[in-house]
Amino acid sequence: xxxxxxxxxxxxxxxxxxxxxxxxxxxxxxxxxxxxxxxxxxxxxxxxxxxxxxxxxxxxxxxxxxxxxxxxxxxxxxxxxxxxxxxxxxxxxxxxxxxxxxxxxxxxxxxxxxxxxxxxxxxxxxxxxxxxxxxxxxxxxxxxxxxxxxxxxxxxxxxxxxxxxxxxxxxxxxxxxxxxxxxxxxxxxxxxxxxxxx
Amino acid sequence: xxxxxxxxxxxxxxxxxxxxxxxxxxxxxxxxxxxxxxxxxxxxxxxxxxxxxxxxxxxxxxxxxxxxxxxxxxxxxxxxxxxxxxxxxxxxxxxxxxxxxxxxxxxxxxxxxxxxxxxxxxxxxxxxxxxxxxxxxxxxxxxxxxxxxxxxxxxxxxxxxxxxxxxxxxxxxxxxxxxxxxxxxxxxxxxxxxxxxxxxxxxxxxxxxxxxxxxxxxxxxxxxx
Numbered sequence: 001x002x003x004x005x006x007x008x009x010x011x012x013x014x015x016x017x018x019x020x021x022x023x024x025x026x027x028x029x030x031x032x033x034x035x036x037x038x039x040x041x042x043x044x045x046x047x048x049x050x051x052x053x054x055x056x057x058x059x060x061x062x063x064x065x066x067x068x069x070x071x072x073x074x075x076x077x078x079x080x081x082x083x084x085x086x087x088x089x090x091x092x093x094x095x096x097x098x099x100x101x102x103x104x105x106x107x108x109x110x111x112x113x114x115x116x117x118x119x120x121x122x123x124x125x126x127x128x129x130x131x132x133x134x135x136x137x138x139x140x141x142x143x144x145x146x147x148x149x150x151x152x153x154x155x156x157x158x159x160x161x162x163x164x165x166x167x168x169x170x171x172x173x174x175x176x177x178x179x180x181x182x183x184x185x186x187x188x189x190x191x192x193x194x195x196x197x198x
Numbered sequence: 199x200x201x202x203x204x205x206x207x208x209x210x211x212x213x214x215x216x217x218x219x220x221x222x223x224x225x226x227x228x229x230x231x232x233x234x235x236x237x238x239x240x241x242x243x244x245x246x247x248x249x250x251x252x253x254x255x256x257x258x259x260x261x262x263x264x265x266x267x268x269x270x271x272x273x274x275x276x277x278x279x280x281x282x283x284x285x286x287x288x289x290x291x292x293x294x295x296x297x298x299x300x301x302x303x304x305x306x307x308x309x310x311x312x313x314x315x316x317x318x319x320x321x322x323x324x325x326x327x328x329x330x331x332x333x334x335x336x337x338x339x340x341x342x343x344x345x346x347x348x349x350x351x352x353x354x355x356x357x358x359x360x361x362x363x364x365x366x367x368x369x370x371x372x373x374x375x376x377x378x379x380x381x382x383x384x385x386x387x388x389x390x391x392x393x394x395x396x397x398x399x400x401x402x403x404x405x406x407x408x409x410x411x412x413x414x415x416x417x418x419x420x421x422x423x
Contacts, residue, residue: 022269026262033261037254051257058261062268130248148210149245155212170203177206177241184244 025065029058032074035151036081042146043085045135053088057081075153079161082143086162089139129191133183141176148173205231209238301352308400309355309372311384311391317370320346320357331371331399332422333358367405367415375400383409396420 029036036057040050057080061068068076134142143162147153153161158169201224207213208221225232278285323345333342343359343366350372358369375395384391391404392412396419403415 019269019273022265026265029261030258033258034251034254037257038249038252041252042249051260054254054257055261055264059264059268062265130244134245134249145245149242150249155207155210170206173210174203174206177238181237181241 021065022062025062028073029061029077032077033058035074036077039078039146039151040081040085042131042134042150043082043139043143053081053085057084060084072157074151075157075161078147078151078153079157082147082161083163085143129187130184133180133187136183137176137179141172141179144169144172145176145180149177201231202234205235206238209235209242308375308378308393308395309350309353309370309402311393311402311404312386313350314370314391314402314404315387317348317350317355317357320348323347331356331358333360333369333419337418337422364407364411365405367403367407367412369415369419370402370404372400372402374398383412392416394420 033054037050037054040053040057041047044050044053057077061077061080064080134145137145140162144158147158147161148155155166155169158173159166162169164172201221204213204217204221205225208218213221221231221235225235333340339362341361343361346357346359348355348357353372353374356371358371360367360369376398378393378395378400382393384393386404389404389406390409390412391402392409392415393400393402394416395401396416401416401419403412403419405412405415
């Protein structure tokens with residue numbers, strides 16, 4: 001019997017066969033992992049914490065892979081990651097650390113009258129500044145903005161990921177974008193990209 | 199407030215047809231709403247353009263390692279739970295085989311004469327029924343004083359306490375031995391002993407005599423029918 005035949009027999013046995021489930025899961029996860037890790041990093045704003053969060057999300061997802069409905073894998077993974085983050089965030093909130101705003105149903109215009117024209121503001125920004133401004137948006141609003149504008153999830157998917165009604169997602173998005181724009185404007189003023197009278 | 203939220207919904211492609219139409223009309227009437235819509239689109243573009251992918255090879259590699267560990271553990275757990283009865287059965291069979299092999303190996307191995315003084319636990323036997331080798335019958339010139347039996351490493355060992363004109367001597371017999379390991383003539387604790395194999399059994403004769411006399415005893419025994 002040749003070596004190839006022996007290997008074939010070994011590969012065919014239960015102990016030596018590479019799991020098809022893991023193969024499929026790894027293929028799918030590898031494609032969306034930069035998004036997953038990016039979201040984790042933008043939520044936690046700490047590389048080590050983001051790495052732990054992303055790994056935990058991958059493990060949880062692998063264990064629950066049989067329950068994946070086969071529709072949108074990225075949304076499903078982001079849902080697991082966001083849920084994990086929210087649970088941790090809630091623990092921190094209980095411990096008295098919170099950066100969320102109380103009245104999240106208050107919508108405000110993103111571009112109120114008399115503010116800097118958008119083109120002047122946005123054209124001068126670079127990636128690090130945008131990330132910095134995004135990091136200053138309170139967690140709940142940042143999560144909604146990230147999932148919608150960076151990762152392209154639908155309102156329904158964001159509602160599932162964050163365990164809130166769609167109405168809350170809508171108001172969080174509006175509020176989050178308004179805060180983000182203010183932060184970007186403030187940053188541009190500090191850096192001298194724009195002047196107050198612009 | 200609702201109008202603003204509808205503008206966001208339109209920018210996000212989440213508004214249904216009637217809402218979208220109503221918002222479009224409202225934006226034509228209200229430049230502030232149009233400006234809001236443009237601003238939302240610019241924020242979305244900015245975020246998509248600036249929030250680039252993050253270097254994550256190390257974390258992905260760590261994830262793969264953890265997945266491999268989980269898979270290995272799942273495979274072993276699955277294999278053990280699926281074949282638990284077979285594994286237990288194989289283990290029992292293995293133990294039985296090992297026992298039988300050890301037993302058969304020990305049984306065919308000869309007794310080392312140096313072991314003789316350390317053999318303990320001899321039980322006296324009734325000399326009329328236990329004289330398997332016929333010493334009483336064929337060697338009537340020797341006086342048989344007692345027959346004892348014990349087990350050494352799972353093997354039966356008989357001891358015959360004899361007396362002849364020269365004094366006492368002992369014969370140890372171990373059945374099922376075909377060859378002897380080591381020398382035939384030995385001295386153990388000040389006594390000479392002579393060991394040999396005859397008719398599938400090992401004999402050791404021990405006495406305070408020289409080896410030539412012990413050999414004569416051996417020849418006498420070998421001469422038995």
